[in-house]
Amino acid sequence: MSPLENFRDKEFLDQITILNEISGSKDSEALPGLVDLLKDPVGDTSIDYMVVNALNAVLSSNEDKVIEGLKDPHEGFNILCIRVAGEYGLKGAVQSLVDLALAEEDLDRLMEILTSLARIGDEAAIPVFRQFLNHQDPFIQSSCIEALGKLGDHQSIEEFKKIIIESEADDRFEVCDITTWKAVDGLARNASEDTISFLVRTLHHKNPTVRRIITDALINVGSFSIPMLLEAFETGDTDTKILAANVLGFLRDKIGADGLVAAFDKGQADDANVRYAVYEALGRIGTMKGIICLVDGLSETDELILMAVIGGLEQHINPGMLSTLTKLISAADEQSFRLAKAVINSRAISIFDHLYENQGAGDILVDALAESRDPEIVEEFRDALAEIGGIRAEQDLDRLPVLTVSTRKALAADDSRSMCAMHRAILTDLGFEPFVAANGEEAYEFIEQGETFEVIITDMNMPIMDGMELVGKIRSTPGLEEVPIIMVTTESEASQQGLASKTGVSAFITKPFKPDDLKAKILEVTS
Structure with a gap:
């Protein structure tokens, strides 16, 4: 029954x-x-x-x-x-x-x-997915791209490439559509020298969201992509080199670090922005050759590049590096003060602890610390000095300023640790309380929590949520339609700034820049 x-x-x-x-x-x-x-x-x-x-x-x-x-x-x-x-x-x-x-x-x-059919994942369905691969409906098309990618259909590879190439057309590049995203994923799933070389060549896509998707795809592919990234680093333009160095840094592979050092030795990192990207990547990886290259970078004079060097060395402290840095800072010359300022602004507490043992180096470091206008940084180093203890440390503690948190607030978003440190230093010098974030998503969380800002600074290329997406979200948030937004970028194409302007960016500043340049830009948009 x-x-x-x-x-x-x-x-x-x-x-x-x-x-x-x-x-x-x-x-x-x-x-x-x-x-x-x-x-x-x-x-x-x-x-x-x-x-x-x-x-x-x-x-x-x-x-x-x-x-x-x-x-x-x-x-x-x-x-x-x-x-x-x-x-x-x-x-x-x-x-x-x-x-x-x-x-x-x-x-x-x-x-x-x-x-x-896609969920079943049977190769018998491949001809059907191919038939609808160029369907006019983007969701049907993207579903077929995804299925063919998962099924490893090599006959569709050239079609995936074509989709990505066409997405850079003048009338299409402003929007990252779902078909482009799935085409990138499809190529990455079928990782070969051909597909990964293509993704590396298109790493500097006109659309920043596509750039982020390609970057994430290459990182997911892993060490297999390193030879193609190093080749692009040697032959690509400045922007491609910067993005390739970033990916190599996130891969944290010794082969990638050795390749970057070799490229550095060949003079392929003469551009300041490229050197900055290489130093940051080497700091993430931490090989012996990379550390030696970072130590050589202590002779750099650009403030931001020095912060990238110090930030990298902070992660990989060794006696030889400490000895060199101690001698350089103890010299009490112009470069000594640049290095001391970089240690303080980078919040390199471990380096500070070791170098403070030498009175000459310690005095110059405390001089730089006493000039800081950042309450948070001063408090961190105050704790470090208190832990060191002793008469000299107590005397140096008395030299430190007593700072209060400003009522004016500013937000800065950048995936670079040293760039965030630079933004902190600039904003506190201008009397702002700085809020810093490693990507657009983290930055927008501050806004969702109810924080209000007089000015917002954002990088263009960031993981998770890039600067363009962040600006779009900010401009669509009631009450934030007019807040000044400065975009920091290495992008050289006029199309990129045009796209950012349409999204709602108020002003631009291009790397490399001096701190005073960004200060002037902030004062300009907040006047």
């Missing part, structure tokens, strides 16, 4: 109990009754919903019935069978789904069928 006999005449609670029992047991004898209840609902939303769930459970272990249902004229039951086939990976349903897809004209139903 069917468990659903006289179901419509039963009490509500009894109906729920029966449907729950069927869902748990997956009793195939209940299938005809459930289909009847689906096609002719009882009219109670809760019961009708539970009927669908019970039918889903029973069909999951009745593949033949699912295949039959794919030909059922009742739309609701047909769609349910399509979804069940995909949800439970019923390979026996592939050919029927293929036939349905080839005959389907309704876009919504076609999407359901393709989604189900």
Whole structure:
């Protein structure tokens, strides 16, 4: 006897109990009754919903019935069978789904069928996905791209490349569409020298969101992408070198570090922005050759580059580096004060602790600390001096300023640790309380928490949420339509600044820049 006999005449609670029992047991004898209840609902939303769930459970272990249902004229039951086939990976349903897809004209139903085929993941469906690879509907197209990428269809590789190339067209590059995203993912999933070389060549895509997606894809591919990244570093333009160095830094692989050092020795990092990116990457990786290169970087005079060097060395302290740095700072010349300021602004507490043992170096470091206008930094080093202890440390503590937090607030977003430190120093010098974030998402969290800012500074290229996305979110937030936003970028193309201006950027400053340049820009937009 069917468990659903006289179901419509039963009490509500009894109906729920029966449907729950069927869902748990997956009793195939209940299938005809459930289909009847689906096609002719009882009219109670809760019961009708539970009927669908019970039918889903029973069909999951009745593949033949699912295949039959794919030909059922009742739309609701047909769609349910399509979804069940995909949800439970019923390979026996592939050919029927293929036939349905080839005959389907309704876009919504076609999407359901393709989604189900993609979830099953059978190579027999590859011809169907190829057929709809250039479909006019972007969601159908992206679904096919994703499926072909997962199935490793090498015949689709050139089409994926074409999609990415065409996405840089003048009338398309301003928006990162879902098809471009899936095409990048498809190439990365089929990692070969050809596909990864292509992604590296397009690393400096016109659209910043696509750049971030390609960067993330290369990082996910891992060490396999290193030779192609190093080749691009040697042959690419300045922006490509910067982005390639960034990826190599995030990969944290010794081979990548050795390649960057070799490129440095060949003179391929003469540009200040490229050197900055290389130093940051070497600091993340921390090989012996990389540390030696960072120590050589202590002769740099650019304030931001020095902060990248010090920030990298802070992560990899060793006696040789400390000895060199002690001699340089103890020399009490112009470079000594640059280095001391970089140690303080980079919040290199470990380096400070070691160098303070030498009175000459310690005095110059405390001089730089006494000039800081950042309450948070001064407090951190105050704690370090208190922990060191002794008469000299107590005397130096008395030299430190007592600072109060400003009522004026500014926000800065950059994935570079040293750049964030630079922003802190500049903003505190101008009398702002600085809020810093490593990406756009972290930056926007401050806004969601109710913080208000007189000025916002953002990098263009950042992970998770890039500067363009951040600006768009800020401008769509009530009350923030007019807050000044300065974008810091290395981008050379006029199209990039044009795109950023359309998004809502108030002003630009291009790396490399001096602190006074950014100070002037901040004063200009907040006047």
